[in-house]
Amino acid sequence: MSANGMLKGSLQTIILKLLHENDKMYGYEITQKVKEITNGEIKLTEGSLYPSLHKMEAEGILSTSTELVDNRTRKYYSLTKEGHLEVETKLEEARSFIGNLQVLLNLNPKLS
Amino acid sequence: MSANGMLKGSLQTIILKLLHENDKMYGYEITQKVKEITNGEIKLTEGSLYPSLHKMEAEGILSTSTELVDNRTRKYYSLTKEGHLEVETKLEEARSFIGNLQVLLNLNPKLS
DNA sequence: CAATATACATAATTTTCCTATGTATATAAG
DNA sequence: CTTATATACATAGGAAAATTATGTATATTG
Numbered sequence: 001m002s003a004n005g006m007l008k009g010s011l012q013t014i015i016l017k018l019l020h021e022n023d024k025m026y027g028y029e030i031t032q033k034v035k036e037i038t039n040g041e042i043k044l045t046e047g048s049l050y051p052s053l054h055k056m057e058a059e060g061i062l063s064t065s066t067e068l069v070d071n072r073t074r075k076y077y078s079l080t081k082e083g084h085l086e087v088e089t090k091l092e093e094a095r096s097f098i099g100n101l102q103v104l105l106n107l108n109p110k111l112s
Numbered sequence: 113m114s115a116n117g118m119l120k121g122s123l124q125t126i127i128l129k130l131l132h133e134n135d136k137m138y139g140y141e142i143t144q145k146v147k148e149i150t151n152g153e154i155k156l157t158e159g160s161l162y163p164s165l166h167k168m169e170a171e172g173i174l175s176t177s178t179e180l181v182d183n184r185t186r187k188y189y190s191l192t193k194e195g196h197l198e199v200e201t202k203l204e205e206a207r208s209f210i211g212n213l214q215v216l217l218n219l220n221p222k223l224s
Numbered sequence: 225c226a227a228t229a230t231a232c233a234t235a236a237t238t239t240t241c242c243t244a245t246g247t248a249t250a251t252a253a254g
Numbered sequence: 255c256t257t258a259t260a261t262a263c264a265t266a267g268g269a270a271a272a273t274t275a276t277g278t279a280t281a282t283t284g
Contacts, residue, residue: 005121005205005271006121006206006209007121007209007240008121008239008240008241008271009118009119009121009239009240010118010213011240011241013217014213014216017216017217017218018216026262026263028260028261028262028263029262032261037215037216042209042212045241045242045243046262046264047241047242047243047264047265048242051240051241051264052240052241054265069262070249070250071248071249071250072248072249072250072261072262072263073248074262074263075262075263091217093118094213094217094219095217096153097118097119097154098210098213100149100150100153100154101126101210103149103150104129104146104149104150104154105125105126105129105203105207107206107207107210108220119271120239120240120271121270121271123271123272138231139232140229140230140231140232144230157272157273157274158231158232158233158234159233159272159273159274159276160271160272162232162234163233163234163271163272164271166234167271183279183280184230184232184280184281185231185232185279186230186232187231187232
């Protein structure tokens with residue numbers, strides 16, 4: 001929630017990057033991690049997170065395994081081989097887009 | 113077009129920033145300016161640009177004036193008083209969001 | 225004369241996210 | 255003991271934003 005109408009288009013990239021770093025994570029853990037890293041400025045809603053995870057699983061870039069902890073179900077997500085390729089693509093797109101946006105908006109313009 | 117699925121959410125900000133710098137611009141001119149600044153990496157489509165301009169005009173943050181140049185109509189857009197306020201808000205949002213995204217994706221992480 | 229550039233517009237669709245809701249267990253507060 | 259909060263998942267319905275695909279029209283270049 002809270003002031004991120006700009007999330008569109010980068011949610012998948014954020015999720016994939018976290019899974020690239022952490023090997024396996026479950027949904028709730030992802031929301032907490034994003035909140036922590038951004039000092040509470042970006043809060044993923046379940047209504048956007050879970051459908052996005054399901055979609056990527058259906059596309060074959062994520063795989064799942066379920067565990068039971070304290071009587072509560074945890075569904076862990078991991079990158080597949082295709083997922084690892086997809087992260088690189090998405091990150092490069094993000095790098096490029098952010099660079100262009102910074103130039104357009106005069107925010108920390110690209111040196112060089 | 114071309115590799116900017118991440119445009120969602122920042123199109124208005126880009127337009128407003130250009131109008132903030134240029135006092136008045138017409139649609140086609142905006143597409144050319146964005147293409148020029150980003151070395152052709154971001155190409156605004158008419159299908160997204162014009163509806164966005166119309167919407168902002170309806171909201172009262174843009175005003176228009178039409179001119180005829182070489183027998184072709186040009187519809188110039190300018191920021192209204194509200195538009196000038198809106199630019200600041202949008203820019204601050206963009207600054208914040210990009211900062212968070214950079215930390216999440218490990219791209220030029222914020223020093224400090 | 226044809227292709228490209230300039231200049232606007234919009235309908236229909238798709239993508240992506242959010243809101244609201246629902247289920248269920250564990251723990252902390254009072 | 256009861257209530258609120260945190261943990262943990264899921265999905266239906268709706269809204270917002272951009273794209274695709276058209277359509278009109280004039281000027282310029284080859």
